[in-house]
Structures are given as C-alpha cells and as structure tokens.
Amino acid sequence: MHRPVMMVVKSPEEIARMRRAGQLAARALEVVARAVAPGGVTAELDGLAETFIRDHGGVPSFKHYRGYPASICVSIDDEVVHGIPGTRRLREGSIVSVDLGVYLDGVHGDVARTVPVGEVDEETRRLLQVTAEALEAGIREAREGRTTGDLGWAIQQVAEGAGFSVVRDFAGHGIGRDLHEGPEVPNFGTPGGGVALRRGLTLAIEPMVNAGGLEVVVLEDGWTVRTRDRARSAHFEHTVAVGADGPEVLTRLNGTAPI
Secondary structure, X not given: OOOOOOEOOOOHHHXXXXXXXXXXXXXXXXXXXXXXXXXXXXXXXXXXXXXXHHXXXXXXXXXXXXXXXXXXXXXXXXXXXXOOOOOOEXXXXXXXXXXXXXXXXXXEEEEEEEEEOOOXXXXXXXXXXXXXXXXXXXXXXXXXXOEHHHHHHHHXXXXXXXXXXXXXXXXXXEOOXXXXXXXXEOOOOOOOOOOEOOOOOEEEEXXXXXXXXXXXXXXXXXXXEEEOOOOOEEEOEEEEEOEOOOOEEOOOHHHOOOO
16 A cells, blocks of 8 residues: 555564554454355445454554555455455455454554455465465565565465466565555565565565466556456465564464465
C-alpha cells in the first residue's frame, strides 16, 4: 500500500508487543478463512474481521490507511492484492486472498492467505501450495547475516521452479510502529544483494505468485491489482522477527503451517 521509508530495529519488549498483535491478526484471519464459502459476500468477511479485531482490543490496520475504505483486502481469482470488499458473492471454484493487519499496543501485525472457495482444480491447488512453500523459503532466510536479496532469491526459486511467476511491482516490507517501514522485501533477488538483515528487524514477507505472467495492472478504483493476462494469483504473508539463531514467525497461530 505504501513504500517503506526507514528501518527500525526492535527491542525485545517491542517484539513481545508485536507478537501479541501478530497472534490477534492470525486469529482474525482464521475466523475469516473459515467463513469463506460459495455465496458469501465479501463485505460480510470484512465486517466479520473488523468485529473480531475490535472485540479483542485491536484496531484494523488497513481501515482509512491512505484512504483505504475497508478493514481487510479481499482479492478474487486474478486479483493479486488490495481488492476492496463489497457486494460481490464468492463462487465455487474461485480463490480468495485475504490480507489483514492489526494494530495493538502501539504496533502492527500483518498476515495474508489465499483460500479456496469450495473445491478448486488441481492447478489452482498447486498454485496455493507453491506460494505457501515460497513464503516458507523466504522466512528461512530471515536471520542475521542474510540479505533481502537472499530472501527474495529463495522465494523466486520456489515459485519459478514450479513454472509460476513472482510479482515484481509490489513487495514485502518492514513493519512495527508503522504499518510500512524499511526495508523493502522483494520476492525476487540475487543472493547477497539488497539490504543486510539485522537482529531485531521485523518484516512482512509476502510472496505474490501468478499462474501466468508477472505483469500486473491497477484497476480504476486505485487499489485493486490484478494480473494483466487475467491468470490467477495467490498471496501468502507472515510477520517475522529476524533473529541471530533464526526467524520467529509472529503471525503463525500455535505453530501451525500457513495452509
């Protein structure tokens, strides 16, 4: 939604607060994901998320952020990111990317997942699985001594190795007191390139993987991004703290896998 500006290394106390925000975001995403079903209305998913977040002491990070009108992003089929919830109904066989953020105790947590609507075809299931695996590959590189280039390269190898493409016009980002901080975290890269990762950085790692080409367009609403060739796209995201001994996924609920 916005280009990051500066990198902020977090204290252990700040990471503890981000862990609480991240867990609330993860729980809210689970609530929304369970509600995805044929015939569902996207605005109802938005209302469900906002109510859950506020009932548990948080604030939806996205609502009114740079004018965004909703609490979550709901992107369907060939929409990559930033789809605005509204009157659309979900259809059997579609996929829905749900992206949400939570502001709690002065910090943000950001998480996303692409969810099938009922039964989907084998190629679509493979797209979701590969995107989830690409996220895990990126997370493994979120440790002191690695770089954003290492992280992006890991994501790129998984996605392109499966015959898919990674979106290059949008990227992950730092996160903390601000929803978007530095560094930018592209989903492609060169090993050793980019910005060196330091212990205490917190990153929103979010591969966006297309079944077709990598080119995207922004629709007339100024927010919704879709693939130029109208191929389907998947989006998975976690908020991760960089550690000397390895990454900590702040938005992984009870140690479960992203799908």
